[in-house]
Amino acid sequence: MAQFTDVDKPIGVLYEHPQWFEPLFNEMDRRSLPYERIDANRLTYDPAATSAPYSLVLNRMSPSSWLRGGKPALFATPGYLRYLDSLGVPVINGHESFGFETSKARQLALMARLGARHPMGRVITNPLDAVAAADGLEYPVLIKPNIGGSGGGIASFDDPAALNAAAAAGELEFGPDHTAIVQEHLPAEGDAIVRVEFLNGRFLYAIRLLLVPGSFNLCPADYCELPGIGEAVSDRGSAVEAFNPPAEIIEDAGRVLAATGADLGGVEYLVNARNGHAYFYDVNVLSNFVADAPNVVGFDPFVDLVDFIVERLDSQLLIEI
Numbered sequence: 266m267a268q269f270t271d272v273d274k275p276i277g278v279l280y281e282h283p284q285w286f287e288p289l290f291n292e293m294d295r296r297s298l299p300y301e302r303i304d305a306n307r308l309t310y311d312p313a314a315t316s317a318p319y320s321l322v323l324n325r326m327s328p329s330s331w332l333r334g335g336k337p338a339l340f341a342t343p344g345y346l347r348y349l350d351s352l353g354v355p356v357i358n359g360h361e362s363f364g365f366e367t368s369k370a371r372q373l374a375l376m377a378r379l380g381a382r383h384p385m386g387r388v389i390t391n392p393l394d395a396v397a398a399a400d401g402l403e404y405p406v407l408i409k410p411n412i413g414g415s416g417g418g419i420a421s422f423d424d425p426a427a428l429n430a431a432a433a434a435g436e437l438e439f440g441p442d443h444t445a446i447v448q449e450h451l452p453a454e455g456d457a458i459v460r461v462e463f464l465n466g467r468f469l470y471a472i473r474l475l476l477v478p479g480s481f482n483l484c485p486a487d488y489c490e491l492p493g494i495g496e497a498v499s500d501r502g503s504a505v506e507a508f509n510p511p512a513e514i515i516e517d518a519g520r521v522l523a524a525t526g527a528d529l530g531g532v533e534y535l536v537n538a539r540n541g542h543a544y545f546y547d548v549n550v551l552s553n554f555v556a557d558a559p560n561v562v563g564f565d566p567f568v569d570l571v572d573f574i575v576e577r578l579d580s581q582l583l584i585e586i
Contacts, residue, residue: 277319329414362527366550386448410440475504
């Protein structure tokens with residue numbers, strides 16, 4: 266376990282969800298680490314400040330906050346992260362990686378640039394362009410908000426007529442930035458997807474999640490319910506299990522996450538039942554870890570995360586000395 270060097274300023278933990286990170290706070294309390302909770306819904310700071318308020322900040326702000334009435338926090342966070350940068354505060358999962366977390370379009374562009382196989386998709390800003398944007402894609406297609414989170418707002422359409430009717434009726438969800446992705450809805454082999462988690466460039470664990478019919482909420486952590494689908498998610502129960510992806514999948518997923526600048530996070534993929542190939546489709550820079558991790562994956566990843574925080578802080582202090 267990493268040993269902690271005393272500092273004269275607390276560690277900041279920027280967060281939004283009231284329950285997701287209690288295990289993190291519990292582990293920090295257990296080690297008597299000096300930290301301060303920074304509620305993204307109530308950000309206050311002096312933009313003219315010349316001294317850093319924190320020794321280090323861990324960014325755990327969730328893009329799905331807009332689904333819980335946290336749209337102001339979502340749009341205030343980038344400015345706050347830039348403010349921390351300007352003061353020289355080390356930030357774990359800082360401004361650059363947060364930009365990927367809040368844009369499915371940027372994620373698709375990144376995967377294409379890296380040569381990572383991914384579903385074909387198009388970006389639109391007007392629902393009336395959805396059918397035209399889907400031209401050349403294989404149905405069914407998904408309409409997914411550019412700013413995602415816990416599957417919120419995603420809908421699948423089997424044919425152009427159904428998509429056109431939904432667009433005309435104003436039923437498509439574009440999210441808080443009024444931008445959406447029209448993307449091929451690939452059939453998942455075994456009706457399951459895999460999330461591969463990394464910490465500081467190291468493969469941490471992977472889990473396999475069975476898909477719930479009619480739901481796109483694949484969050485494996487506690488308290489991930491959204492209005493209208495909480496029962497389906499709760500019923501998933503034991504359908505989350507540890508998984509060992511092929512080495513080449515782990516390597517490719519690691520390249521994708523590293524290119525976002527994230528220090529920790531997960532990359533999701535499915536095996537396309539049509540051709541047997543793996544397709545990456547989502548990057549989760551916010552990693553809230555699987556529920557009941559010791560029983561599911563055999564260890565508590567929050568212990569590893571706090572080890573990393575301590576090691577990063579100690580290395581920063583050595584640089585300053």
